[in-house]
Amino acid sequence: MKHGITVQARAIYRAAFSGDELPKGWKVSFVDRCVSSRRQRFGSSRKINHSPARRWGQCWYSRKTIEVLSPSVHPGHEGHGGWICTLIHEFIHQRCPRLRHGQEFDRLIDAALVRVWAS
Numbered sequence: 092m093k094h095g096i097t098v099q100a101r102a103i104y105r106a107a108f109s110g111d112e113l114p115k116g117w118k119v120s121f122v123d124r125c126v127s128s129r130r131q132r133f134g135s136s137r138k139i140n141h142s143p144a145r146r147w148g149q150c151w152y153s154r155k156t157i158e159v160l161s162p163s164v165h166p167g168h169e170g171h172g173g174w175i176c177t178l179i180h181e182f183i184h185q186r187c188p189r190l191r192h193g194q195e196f197d198r199l200i201d202a203a204l205v206r207v208w209a210s
């Protein structure tokens with residue numbers, strides 16, 4: 092089951108990236124599960140795939156869709172909201188398709204989160 096959160100996600104995107112807009116055509120949805128079987132359905136998609144333990148969000152370039160595990164089932168959803176961290180993580184994939192996980196990736200996430208919490 093999916094729940095659209097694109098409007099809320101757009102506001103978070105603007106806060107995270109100093110007023111930048113989530114590009115036209117992109118959608119953000121909550122999903123109850125981020126499962127690898129989706130990979131078959133969208134086999135030709137260019138897609139960031141996380142290790143099972145970290146599969147809390149997915150960024151689908153071909154469908155311009157970001158999926159984030161619903162807050163109710165998202166790990167670490169207390170306090171500032173783990174799902175927002177996951178959303179920002181996927182936003183970085185959206186903005187930097189070639190950037191791999193690592194120090195620079197984490198630095199961009201941290202900087203974005205600081206701006207979100209300050210907003």
Ligand SMILES: [Zn+2]
Nearest residue numbers: 139141180184
């Ligand atoms: Zn990732």
